[in-house]
Amino acid sequence: MPIEPWRATCIQMSSERATQAPDDKAAVALIQRNLDRLIGLIEAACASRDKPDLVVFPEFALQGPPLGMGVVDWIARACITIPGPITAPLQELARRHKIYISGNAFEAPSEWPGRYFNSSFLIDRNGEIILNYRRINTAAFPSPHDFMSDYMAATPEEEVFPVVETELGRLALIPCGEINVPEVARVFMMQGAEVILHPTNSKYSVGQEAAKVARAVENMCYLVSANVAGPIGFSPDNSIQGGRSHIIDHHGETLAFQEDAEEGVAVSAMIDVETLRADRRADTGIHNPLLWARFEMYRPFYERARFYPADHFRESPMTDTDQTRGAIEIARANLEKLRVLQPLNS
Template identity: 75%
Template sequence: MTIKPWRATSIQMRSERACQAPSDADAAVLIERNVATLVRLIEEACASAEKPDLVVFPEFAMQGPPLHMDVAAWIARACSTIPGPLTAPLQELAKRQGIFIAGNLFEAPSEWPGRYFNSSFLIDRRGEIILNYRRVNTAAFPSVHDFKTDYLAATPQEKVFPVVETELGRLALIPCGEISVPEVARVMMMQGAEVILHPTNSKRTEAQEAAKLARVAENMTYLVSANVAGPIGFSPDNSILGGRSHIIDHHGNTLAFQENAEEGVAVSAMIDIEALRRDRRMDTGLSNPLLRARYEMYVPYYSAAKFYPADAFLEAPMASTVETRPVIASARANLERANILTPLPQGAAEPVAPSAH
């Protein structure tokens, strides 16, 4: 079936932080405001002369990040199931407007009590959730890698880094800073991904801007990136701004971009899946990174790469991110043994990094 060009729009919206509310009850009201803002902006995009077929909204849009809240407190205050009460108004909206909606929320699924995930999901035109990706590479949050053995035993391989076939092509979701991890996008491309949907909540860094372009160029995928308007979630004093929602084609060309951090739906562009499929077939030498890739050469190196310990919280869920400190210490030791890190002089203190996710 031929796929006609279709329109994607990034929803660049402001978001309040539930973690800074005085109480759980106040947090619930705050989350309702965030959801109302999101629905309003999606309705605005749909009322325009260029109605989108698909929208992407930012990471943390409905809840904000937990910052320093412990796991149990954050689950009680802000987390939801997928599907659940936070996705319900978006599912109704997707069905009513006949569009796809992609985004992100903190999920606390009943099948994994005591754990929450930074999860990215996709709703189709019928209002059904057809994809849910639970982020693997995290710093401030729990990860499915923390109990990898149990998670992989219960989760089909195709749902660990999921890609979904739709009338718009094959779609995948990667949140925020995980776009800087090449393997995530690579594995999704290997499962056929043609468009990466990127809900993000991030300050401007040259590294992340370059990572967006690199993932597109090396995998020949489109990227639809939606960042938060106003201050980012990890700026409690509101001094660091978001902005820079971006749509990029499979050659790395910018199709739409907004540098400033104002709220709006101006970042919108047409996605041409048939052009992507045609270009992926053309032998253009190393300009086509898919036809001439030699992945088998890398397998033994990846098999030997065991640095950040898996199953660090297999027996019991993480209660606080403070508990990751000995895990990080193990990762450092493993990297030292591999001659990737240089050991510190005896008695020297580890450098302190700024908060990141």
């Protein structure tokens, strides 16, 4: 059956940071306030003339970032399970309004004690969580790459970079700065992703704004990017603002955009998956980066790419992000070997 055009809406919302609460009890109340604010904005979007079929809310919207808090303390203070008590009201909201809800939260699953993930999830119209992507490329948080051998042995390959087939098309999630890593979107495209949902919490940078367009164009995907309203999570003094929620089509054209950091649901647009599918089939030379891709030529170079070390925290979980300094030194040395970095003593 053809997919009728459907509406995506960005929930550009402000949020408080659990790390700035005076204690764990106050952090629980703070997370509840964030959740209530999110629910109110989704309700407003559903009550509007342009009711969405899918909404995306920002990265860190529920908890804020850990801001240097140690892993054990952050898990105790703010991390959740997916699904769990914090996702339950969103699941009920999705059921009641018959919409998809996507966003981001810090997850501490019981099967990986002592570890947490920056996780992006999708709830369907029936209130079921049908996708959960645990971010791979991180700087300030743990990653499945830190214990890759164990994680890959326990996790089906299709759940490492998950793409889900829905009545809206094939959907994937990429959080925040990971949009700057071309391989992530590429792997999703290779599994058929047609719409990339991008919960973000980021300041303005030329590179990241360009990366949003590039990932959409080079993979012929729609991109729905919801940023935080007000100050970003990594601005404890509130001096750096968010904004710039953006919906982009598979040719890189802007469908909806909000420059300012005001809270609201104004960034909303129709997604036409059938047109995307037709355009992916059309032979337009190198303007179609899928039909004309030559991936075999790249494989030997990727095979030699051993930079940031996998399994660096396999034996015991990271307890503080300062511990990544050793991994960075290994990555720097590996990059020097291939002359990507110029050795300091050369």
